Amino acid sequence: MTATPPDVLRCAYAEFVVSDLAASREFYVDVLGLVVTHEDDEAIYLRAFEEYLHHSLVLRKGDTPALAVLAYRVRTPGDLDLAEAYYRELGVRVERRPAGATRGIGEAVRILDPLGFPVEFFHEAEHVERFTQRYDVHGAGALSRLDHFNVCTPDVPAARKYYEGLGFRVSEDIQDDEGTVYAAWMFRKPTVHDVALTGGDGPRLHHIAFAGHERHQILHICDHLGAVRRSDMIERGPGRHGVSNAFYLYLRDPDGHRIEIYTHDYYTGDPDNPVITWDVHDNQRRDWWGNPVVPSWYAEASPVLDLDGAVQPLVVRSDAREADVTIGADGFSYTAEQQGFKLGQQV
Numbered sequence: 001m002t003a004t005p006p007d008v009l010r011c012a013y014a015e016f017v018v019s020d021l022a023a024s025r026e027f028y029v030d031v032l033g034l035v036v037t038h039e040d041d042e043a044i045y046l047r048a049f050e051e052y053l054h055h056s057l058v059l060r061k062g063d064t065p066a067l068a069v070l071a072y073r074v075r076t077p078g079d080l081d082l083a084e085a086y087y088r089e090l091g092v093r094v095e096r097r098p099a100g101a102t103r104g105i106g107e108a109v110r111i112l113d114p115l116g117f118p119v120e121f122f123h124e125a126e127h128v129e130r131f132t133q134r135y136d137v138h139g140a141g142a143l144s145r146l147d148h149f150n151v152c153t154p155d156v157p158a159a160r161k162y163y164e165g166l167g168f169r170v171s172e173d174i175q176d177d178e179g180t181v182y183a184a185w186m187f188r189k190p191t192v193h194d195v196a197l198t199g200g201d202g203p204r205l206h207h208i209a210f211a212g213h214e215r216h217q218i219l220h221i222c223d224h225l226g227a228v229r230r231s232d233m234i235e236r237g238p239g240r241h242g243v244s245n246a247f248y249l250y251l252r253d254p255d256g257h258r259i260e261i262y263t264h265d266y267y268t269g270d271p272d273n274p275v276i277t278w279d280v281h282d283n284q285r286r287d288w289w290g291n292p293v294v295p296s297w298y299a300e301a302s303p304v305l306d307l308d309g310a311v312q313p314l315v316v317r318s319d320a321r322e323a324d325v326t327i328g329a330d331g332f333s334y335t336a337e338q339q340g341f342k343l344g345q346q347v
Contacts, residue, residue, distance in 0.1 A: 003086040005166045006079035006109075006121055010189040011149055013055055013071045014208045015102075016257050017062035017305070023254040024059045027233070031224055032210070032259070033139040037128055038103060045103060048143040048210055052130040054104025056146035057208070065255035066303040066311060067205040069110065070149050071120040072194070083109040083121040090114060093307055099124065114162050115153050116203035116312050117304055140220040147211040147262050148193045152200040152301045154317035156181045159197045168194070171268050172243045172276040174285055174322065182280050182322040185243065190269025192244040199322060201314045204301035207250065209260035218249045218261050225251075236297050240288040243278060250297065257302050280325050298323035 018024040025044055028034050034046040037055050045055040053073075060068060074083065080096075087094045087109070097108040097120075106124025113119045131137065153159045160170065160181070168186040171193060175181050185193040198206050212218065218238050225231050235258065236250040246265040252258055278285040286293050298321075304312045 001086075001089060001165065003089040004082050005086050006083040007075040008121070008166055008168070008188045008194075009073045009075055011070070011146060011194040012053065012073040012122070012125075013057060013105075013146065014149065014205075015058040015060060015068040015071075016253075016255070016302075017064060017066045017068050018059045018253075018255050018257075019061075019063070019065050020254060021059060021061050027253050028057070028059065031221065031228070031230075031233075032143060032261075033141055034143065034210075035131055043103075047128070048145050049131040049134070049138060050144045051146070052127050054126040054128055056210075058102070062309075064303070064305075064311060065257065066305050067118070067257075068305050068309075069118045069120050070151075070205075071105075071108075071122060072188075073125075074121050074123050077107070077123050079123060080107060080109050080121060083111070087111045087113075095307060104128075110307065112307050115151070115159050116306075116315070117151060117205075118307055141212070141217045141224065141261075143210040143212050143217070143261065145211050147191070147209045148195060149208050150196040150198055150206040150260075151202065152198050152204040152206050153202040154200065154315045155319070156184055156197050156199045160184045160186070163195065163197070169268075169273070170275050171273065172278065174243070174278045174280050176280045176320070176325075180280075180320050182320070183243075187268055190267055192246070192265040192268060199317055199319065200298070200301070201316050203304045203312050204314070205257075205304060206301045207258035207260045209262045212261060212263045215247045215263060218247060218263065221249065221251075221261060236294050239291055242282070242284040242286065242288045243276075245288075256300070258300075280322060295323070 037045040043060040046057045047055050093112045095110045099106040104126040105122050108120050108122035110120040163186050171185045173184040182199045184197045186195050187193045233251050235252050238249045240247050244265045246262050249261040306312050
């Protein structure tokens, strides 16, 4: 590569195709409490309470529920020229989009990345009211911001190399003694990740995550779902991750798109921030309390559209899969070693 990559600041928004806008609105607004920036008969634009850009999630009505785009904000308008040149040199499809092609977003570069995901880079966006101190409208489960994306890809090392080329750094990963890499967490903003790479058939979207400030906000969302008799939307958790240390909850929206609610990870901004590598046989990697992971969490994910709106074909992961790793006699017990349990190792 001779072209310079764009300077990515952070993950910024995602767009989902949903089958029923009213049902999706009930979930994202009435239960999760996201703020509606704009809505019409075709789409709803949402943001969390501390966000001042026009949106961090778009729900667009369509026939096939899927991921339509993942978007990253870049540092300057000039980074759009860098993005266009960088991806043209990579040989992937590139589209230059005028301001307003997506409501509230300025000029952008949209590409089908080497992993098969529709990705957009933008700098300018419409500013809207930040609801940080609008305590009069905060619910008990108030969410602060979009935190990260998690994508399924069949070749995690190749995906890691691609994101490292964009200037992302690894905070944590999962490996086995043979060096098989099962997942990697990569960041641009100074948290554990902006994108996680999960080994599996892909391209598929595993989840997007919104961050809150307190664990009680996650518990309130569970109580809310129980009160409206929709606890079946809770797929996994509440719990605490080993990887990232975050307190988490996984939900499925009316179309099956997975949403994580996430809090209490850690700062990664120093240049010598150590990488933490977890043994795939240590079941605390996924849940610090040792709870088993439900099979759907490994097996199911959202399909991904190309730039023409067609569903991307899947490439099957040929390497070992994390879901097939047996940890103990019951499949879930800790990895025991002579000196005790093997935890994440800093390198």
